[in-house]
Amino acid sequence: MPQSLLTWESLTLNLRNPFTVSYGTSDTRQAFWLRLTGDEGWGEGTLPPYYGVDTADIIAVWSRAAASSRPLPDDPAGIPAWVGDAGPAVARCALDLALHDRIGRQRRLPLHRLLGLPAPRPLPTSFTLSIDTPEAMAEAARSVPNLRVLKIKLGSDAQDVDRVAAVRAARPDVKLRVDANAGWQEADAIRYLKELERFDLEMVEQPLDKHDFDGMGRVQAHTALPIVADESAQTLADVERLGKAGVRGLNLKLMKTGGLTPALAMLKRARELGMRIMLGCMVETSLGTTAMAHLMGLADWVDLDAPLLIANDPFDGVSYGDGAVIRVPERAGIGVVLKP
Numbered sequence: 001m002p003q004s005l006l007t008w009e010s011l012t013l014n015l016r017n018p019f020t021v022s023y024g025t026s027d028t029r030q031a032f033w034l035r036l037t038g039d040e041g042w043g044e045g046t047l048p049p050y051y052g053v054d055t056a057d058i059i060a061v062w063s064r065a066a067a068s069s070r071p072l073p074d075d076p077a078g079i080p081a082w083v084g085d086a087g088p089a090v091a092r093c094a095l096d097l098a099l100h101d102r103i104g105r106q107r108r109l110p111l112h113r114l115l116g117l118p119a120p121r122p123l124p125t126s127f128t129l130s131i132d133t134p135e136a137m138a139e140a141a142r143s144v145p146n147l148r149v150l151k152i153k154l155g156s157d158a159q160d161v162d163r164v165a166a167v168r169a170a171r172p173d174v175k176l177r178v179d180a181n182a183g184w185q186e187a188d189a190i191r192y193l194k195e196l197e198r199f200d201l202e203m204v205e206q207p208l209d210k211h212d213f214d215g216m217g218r219v220q221a222h223t224a225l226p227i228v229a230d231e232s233a234q235t236l237a238d239v240e241r242l243g244k245a246g247v248r249g250l251n252l253k254l255m256k257t258g259g260l261t262p263a264l265a266m267l268k269r270a271r272e273l274g275m276r277i278m279l280g281c282m283v284e285t286s287l288g289t290t291a292m293a294h295l296m297g298l299a300d301w302v303d304l305d306a307p308l309l310i311a312n313d314p315f316d317g318v319s320y321g322d323g324a325v326i327r328v329p330e331r332a333g334i335g336v337v338l339k340p
Contacts (some may be wrong), residue, residue: 096259153182217245
């Protein structure tokens with residue numbers, strides 16, 4: 001029987017603390033580690049359950065790819081055609097990453113150099129505080145005194161302003177970002193933001209439902225704070241709609257966009273539309289996070305804290321210095337290796 005082009009295995013990621021966002025609470029995530037034959041290249045496919053993607057649909061994409069007789073691309077330009085556009089974005093992302101990793105390893109080039117991107121400049125990642133009582137979130141903020149940027153999850157109830165006030169009082173020294181994860185209604189979002197502006201926030205992420213592009217624009221028109229689209233920004237067409245609505249920022253994540261190729265296309269178009277860029281991640285391993293970190297030379301903000309949230313990350317990739325400043329390994333390809 002012919003050898004498969006690739007294999008994959010499921011990884012259960014254990015979170016250091018239960019993680020609560022507007023969609024609910026979890027203490028684990030399911031990730032998939034995808035490996036080309038001979039470990040020539042590695043990819044990751046990890047998506048939170050609230051995206052509603054069926055695991056069977058993901059596996060179906062990889063099963064078709066594993067049985068393919070097509071030669072693997074030897075140039076990044078050939079990756080989009082090989083991956084195709086069928087199936088969930090997270091499945092295509094894993095293939096896209098593995099193929100980029102393979103070519104980078106073959107050429108002995110780190111991913112950013114393979115793609116002709118600016119060198120990743122060291123940037124501090126935000127560290128996420130999940131939804132809790134204002135008092136508990138303030139204590140969580142005090143428990144990480146060495147961090148420079150905190151992102152506060154909101155969107156669950158009427159205590160959101162109190163949560164931000166408590167965290168700001170506990171940590172007057174940090175940059176603060178808030179993320180409602182589509183948990184607000186438009187009128188509430190506009191009202192909240194008028195109150196939140198006094199807390200010196202850097203941005204407000206995804207205040208409304210992911211389909212409400214025009215509403216996101218109306219919220220942006222009522223505040224000087226940058227509104228940053230996350231769940232709303234999954235395709236190039238979404239970038240066009242967000243730009244037309246007047247939204248000022250974009251949170252790119254490889255798992256929702258389908259990998260490096262579509263993410264870079266979205267980034268380029270967002271810049272043309274005058275939008276600012278945040279590089280984000282799901283709760284994923286250092287494999288996916290390191291791949292995204294290679295794009296830091298193009299970013300305004302970085303939210304790549306997933307490896308800090310996971311207790312059993314199997315990979316060694318990005319490193320975090322003082323203040324959670326990210327540095328990317330100089331190894332070839334994506335640059336991750338298994339931990340001893």
